[in-house]
Amino acid sequence: MLNRQTPSAQSWHTRRLRVTGSEEWLGYFNQTKEALAQKPDGIVTVFPQLATTVGLQQRFASQRIPVIAWCFNIGACYPGLKRLLAQTALKDINRFIVHSQRERENLSEWLKLPLSRFEFVPLQRAKITITETEEMNNPFLLAMGSAQRDYATLFKAVEKLGLRTVVIAGNHALAGLTIPDNVEVRSGL
Structure with missing residues (x-):
């Protein structure tokens, strides 16, 4: 499973720019290269950048392994060159796990891939023990x-x-x- 951040990566919530910089992309490419060198039976990526780099590297290699792109969510379905690059890089990803039913439709159309390759899985976590009472006097x-x-x-x-x-x-x-x-x-x- 590829999910570790590149050394220069910051939290998406604290970064100044909305886009992934060239240094980060290089880190993702290197991480993907390391993973593929291990000749895995399959890869599960987390977030679109790693899915993109795995997809690109597989396009230029003889190696084809199953890839699941988990937590695949993007801010916008860009037109032009970004769309063409995404379509090329992600063409052979076997399954995309997305955050909503609507994203299934949007991404299928944007990437020109069958809807069946996109699956909605709700984000979840273990049951949380409630230790506070609901705010009834000052709701927000x-x-x-x-x-x-x-x-x-x-x-x-x-x-x-x-x-x-x-x-x-x-x-x-x-x-x-x-x-x-x-x-x-x-x-x-």
Whole structure:
């Protein structure tokens, strides 16, 4: 399973740029090269970058092994050269595990691959023991995430309503926005 970060990789939530830099791509290529050199029976990647580098390296090698692209989620389905590169690199990935049913359809269409190669698996974790009581006297809205969120519209709505709101997102997702007084922002968690 390929899931370790490259030495230069930062958390997606704390980085300044929304895109993967050349140094990071080089790290992913090297990690993929190491994995393929072990002649595995298959590879499970985590996040799109490793799936892309595995796909590209397999295209130029005689070795073809099953690949599952786990947690395959992207911020946008880009047009042009990025789309062509993605279609080429990901053509032979056997299975994509995505975060929603809608992503199955979007990615199948974008990559021009059969819908049957995309599977929705809900993100999950072990049962959490509840140690706190529900906030009944001062309820709030919770919004989380950094990729493709429209926080500007959310902030306008909750400001008008006066609804207490907690946002957990990377600083880049909120850059340039005016945070209303009733919104509490948490990042770097």
